[in-house]
Amino acid sequence: MLEMIKHLKPYKTQLFLVFLFSLVAILFELYLPTLMADIVDVGIVNEDVPFILKTGGWMLVCTIMSILLMVGVSYFASKVSLGFGRDMRRKLFVHIEHFSLQEYEKFGSASLITRTTNDVKVVQDVINMMQRMMTRAPLMLVGGVLLAVSRDRYLSLVFLAALPILALVIFIVARKAIPLFSVQQKKTDRLTLILREVLTGIRVVRAFNRVEFERSRFNVANEEFRDTGIKVGKLMALMFPIMLIIMNFTNIAIVWFGAIRIDQGDMQVGNLLAFIQYAAMILFSLIMLSMAFIMIPRAQVSAKRLNDVLLTKPMIKDPEQAVQSSDAEGIIEFKDVTFRYEGAEKPVLEGVSFSAKPGETTAIIGSTGAGKSTLLQLIPRFYDVESGSILIDGVNIQSMTQSALREKIGYVPQKATLFSGTIAENIRYGKEDATEADIVGALETAQATQFVQSREHGIESNLEQAGVNLSGGQKQRLSIARALVRKPKIYLFDDSFSALDYKTDSMLRQALKTETSHATIIIVAQRVNTVKDANKIIVLNEGEIAGVGTHQELLHENAIYQEIVASQENGEASA
Incomplete structure (x- = not known):
């Protein structure tokens, strides 16, 4: 949670005003019991009506000033918390935009959405509460204790019995609540994930008659989220009656022992009334602090989740001194490129070397899982190679800025x-x-x-x-x-013609020849019909290049390509 505090630096002025207004408002509130004691001990005892009216007038002024100041506290506290929420969402969004695909896969889109919305809201609400309670409660507690002791130090010993019990209740509730807050946020992630999957895949859900299955899956996640929320709610609901019982028994003890001291002539009635009000302020401030101590652990869970995102450094970064490449050509060279996904035992691509030149179409074909799309995604640096290098116009793409690199590319995803x-x-x-x-x-x-x-x-x-x-x-x-x-100088088509009929596919490729005659084109495709007119066809098999050539050359020399062609011809014949 402390990491979140540094993001409040732009709001130093507003935070100071919250503290100042709270301090002055508390001083006015603490002065009220003293004025009331004077009315009882001086005005009523002496039957001095003008004194009663004058002192009552001051009580009214103090009350109005306290209310106005607390309105100011609420205003500035809201500005700070809402401003923090806005800034944090913006920081998260900008930071996430710089993530490589590996970071996206690490967190998952559902979790990133939850963190940017729900977790920010939790921290925002706690910051708002802390400004109102964590400034007001300590000031009221300290002021109330000092003034209560000044009224009667012997009667103040009652607090020595009440305060340890209150502290114990807060400790027990916080200890049980903190793990539940962590579980609750994970349940929120799960709920968001299922909801997102169902909404984006609604056609598949209905096509396979899985509506009831998805409803059941959602209900399970929803009920788990509810059950966790109920557990937290029960703890919170249990705490307040216990505190009120302690508070009321404390008041009973104060009245009991206060009456004895009045009877013995050691205390005045006005002082006892003032003491009771100070005791109420002390106990109320402790309740506010206990609420803060319960809510802060939940905010800590959310703050940690936000920090996990903000402290995750993108694996793909721009070089400190970028190399400017020529815009004249667009030659792509793969030199002994090997790549594996994080945590994978076997590389997806291994020892891949080839070149693609302007004015030519280079096609990549292979079975499912051969690494075709992965190869294409390495060129705009969605991932970085494990070893080897990729060059554009003789410059390693890792030596360019990502912006300059991607300006050269027109990418059509799968x-x-x-x-x-x-x-x-x-x-x-x-x-x-x-x-x-x-x-x-x-x-x-x-x-x-x-x-x-x-x-x-x-x-x-x-x-x-x-x-x-x-x-x-x-x-x-x-x-x-x-x-x-x-x-652009380079076009990357990642199986971008799969949904087109053969006629449209053919017309599109003919039109592309004219439009992109001076550009470098790399096409990933499953259909032989899409790649057979390419200047160069690269056959990938289990992450390695199994053959390079034209359609006719591969048809005569490459067994894997022959199998692909035969399988598609057989499929069409069967159809």
Whole structure:
């Protein structure tokens, strides 16, 4: 939790005002019992009505001032806590944006969402509570004790019996609650994960009639979350009655022993009334502190989860002194590249070496799990190689900034990802300043003009989140258009034609030849029909290059390629 405090530095002024207003408000509140004692011991005893009215007037002024100051405390405390929440969400979002895919896989998207929303809210609420209670309660406690002792030091001994019992209750509740808070946040992660999976995969759920299964899975996670919350709630609910019992018995003891001292002539009635009010303030401040001590452990769990994200350093970083590469060509070279995923025993790619040149199409084909997509993802540095090197125009990509590297690349992922907004906005994601003519040209090349124009508003038609109101082939074509509008030196197509029919696939590849004639193109594909016209075909088998050549060369010389071609021809014949 202390790590979170440093993020409050921009709010030093507001924090000071919270402390100052709380201090002055407490002084006014602590003065009220003294004024009341004077009314009883002086005004009522002497039947001095003007004194009673004057002192009552001062009590009213003190009350109004205290209320106004506490309104100020609430205002500035809210500004600080809400500002902290805003800043923390922004820091997390910016930091997460710099994560490599390995960091994303480490935390999981559901957990990152929970941390950025739920955990930030928990810490934000506790910071708000701490400003109101952790400043007010200690001041009230110290002030109340001092003034109570000044009224009657012998009667103050009653607190020696009450305070240890209160401390013991707080300790027991906190000890049992802290582990539950940690469990509760994990249950929140689980609930978010299931909800996200069901919502994003709703078509699959319904297609396989798994609605009841998913409902059952969600109910289990939901009930576990509820049960944990009930356990925490029971502890909190148990604490307050115990504290109230202790508080009331303390008041009984004060009145009992106070009455004895009044009877013996050692204390006045006004002093006893003031003492009872100070005792109430002391016990109330202890209750506020106990609430803080219970809530802080929960915030510590959330704060730790936030720090885990913020302290995770991205494995892929820009070099301190980046090398500027030429924009003239776009030659890609793989030199003895080996890569394995974190924790994997066997490399996904091993000893891969090849080159791809401008004006040529290099295709990569192989069985499922051969490492084709992984190879492509190494070029924009979604992952870093374990050994070997990848060069663009003779410069190691690890010597470039990630921004400069990715400016050279038009990447079309295996799973077409679109965003909510218009078609034009999605295409401009590739090039922010793209004109309408640029967008139309990219759509024509991507064979997307016909279905875009068939929509009522054309390129200004709205897309739902993830493009759910489009077919798979339409999404792929828009994804290709987004890469084309960049007009980069290098195009990377990761199985980006799989959802297209053979006619559209052929027309698209013909259009790409003209549009990208001076660029380097690397295509990952499953279908032989997509890669057979490539200048160079690389056959991957279990992470290693099993053959390089044209379609005809591999068809005559490479057994693995022959098997792929035969399997697809047999599949088509069977169909």
